[in-house]
Amino acid sequence: MxxxxxxxxxxxxxxxxxxxxxxxxxxxxxxxxxxxxxxxxxxxxxxxxxxxxxxxxxxxxxxxxxxxxxxxxxxxxxxxxxxxxxxxxxxxxxxxxxxxxxxxxxxxxxxxxxxxxxxxxxxxxxxxxxxxxxxxxxxxxxxxxxxxxxxxxxxxxxxxxxxxxxxxxxxxxxxxxxxxxxxxxxxxxxxxxxxxxxxxxxxxxxxxxxxxxxxxxxxxxxxxxHQSLIDARFQEHEERCEAILQHVQDGLSTIYEISSAMFPWLQGGAVFLGLSEIMGHMDLLVERSVVKVESNQGVLVYTAQS
The missing domain is CATH 3.60.15.10 (Ribonuclease Z/Hydroxyacylglutathione hydrolase-like)
Structure with a gap:
């Protein structure tokens, strides 16, 4: 439909x-x-x-x-x-x-x-x-x-x-x-x-x-x-993580800052899509101990692990 x-x-x-x-x-x-x-x-x-x-x-x-x-x-x-x-x-x-x-x-x-x-x-x-x-x-x-x-x-x-x-x-x-x-x-x-x-x-x-x-x-x-498709999706996750990590190393620290840099065309309610995407990959980077996260007055702040 x-x-x-x-x-x-x-x-x-x-x-x-x-x-x-x-x-x-x-x-x-x-x-x-x-x-x-x-x-x-x-x-x-x-x-x-x-x-x-x-x-x-x-x-x-x-x-x-x-x-x-x-x-x-x-x-x-x-x-x-x-x-x-x-x-x-x-x-x-x-x-x-x-x-x-x-x-x-x-x-x-x-x-x-x-x-x-x-x-x-x-x-x-x-x-x-x-x-x-x-x-x-x-x-x-x-x-x-x-x-x-x-x-x-x-x-x-x-x-x-x-x-x-x-x-x-x-x-x-x-x-x-x-x-x-x-x-x-x-x-x-x-x-x-x-x-x-x-x-x-x-x-x-x-x-x-x-x-x-x-x-x-x-x-x-x-x-x-479906197996080759899933493999391709996992590879996309790796590439997205690399791009996000580069932004963190360049000094961007919040989900919104990184989403705005990577998806500047998203406007209005569609911004939520970018926030979801970045948050998900940040969770993966934190799980891998590549970045660390702290809360500053309710805002999540991410920095690269040394």
Whole structure:
């Protein structure tokens, strides 16, 4: 389906058989929902023929069509258990998330320089089934293992049928786009900041060891060769770390300063993308003891290790 986002189109997949399963739902725009309906009609089906929906992660370009589709068909939804807070937390959760991002911008040295203009939209999904790593979902006459692969988001799952090798991966492994490891708040039960890029690298190392054959991504065409793709992503991380380290050695010390130097074209809310990218790689450099970090009145200050 077409989207207004820089990555262009977003994919949804229809698995025929028993049960008929829709994987992801596109964005909230009417055109996106109409495109899904047209694809159903192209194979002789209608909304009523969808038995269930699986959401690969809680980003709006993959969940936006849920409300419209559930007005047409009473289909249960399978989503990772980490989505429970967003789906059940209401306004209190929305305010908690907003407060986290204000703290995040301050930690980056970007307080007053970037805003997050999200409006509260109540999520009312019917028939939600929360899944976790190792669960099995029957879809399109096959059993798919749920793989929890946090990093790009905290709700990312893959569906993998080991016999056929088919893997529906959402945005976990994109061939034509290097997916961002977005900073997100921890769950209400967690206190420590999540280190999204370190999570993402661990998730990729895990899926690299699995016998995926055909990979069905959330954006772009299906492909084979996920191991070489993951190797390329790891190499990109090394190159990004080298570039960031050079900026630190040149005297830049905050996430915002380095992001502005490396991504000067990012403006408005898009600045958050750069902050996430730099923060993730800083976590990697700190873990490797290449740089050290201290807090100065809530702002993280980075220096190169001698």
């Amino acid at each position: 077409t989207t207004p986002y820089p990555e262009g189109s977003v994919n949804a997949y229809l698995l025929l058989g028993n049960p008929v399963t829709l994987i992801d739902t596109g964005i909230w725009l009417d055109d996106s929902v109409r495109q899904i309906h047209q694809a159903l009609m192209n194979v002789g089906l209608d909304w009523k023929d969808i038995d269930q929906i699986v959401v690969t992660h809680m980003h709006t370009d993959h969940t936006g069509g849920v409300h419209a589709i559930q007005r047409e068909v009473d289909a249960p939804i399978f989503v990772h258990s980490g989505a429970r807070f967003a789906l059940q937390g209401g306004m209190a959760e929305f305010e908690r998330v907003n407060a986290y991002f204000q703290d995040f911008f301050r930690a980056c040295g970007a307080e007053g320089k970037v805003t997050r203009n999200h409006k509260y939209r109540e999520q009312k999904w019917a028939g939600v089934h929360y899944v976790d790593d190792g669960d099995v979902i029957r879809a399109g006459s096959r059993d798919y293992q749920v793989l929890y692969v946090p990093g790009h988001s905290q709700t990312d799952i893959c569906l993998w049928n080991e016999e056929a090798g088919d893997a529906f991966v959402g945005d976990h492994l994109l061939k034509d786009i290097s997916a961002n490891a977005f900073m997100e708040p921890p769950s209400p039960a967690q206190a420590d900041r999540l280190k999204a890029l370190l999570q993402y690298r661990s998730s990729m190392a895990r899926t690299r060891a699995l016998a995926f054959r055909t990979v069905y991504p959330g954006h772009g065409s299906p492909y084979v060769g």
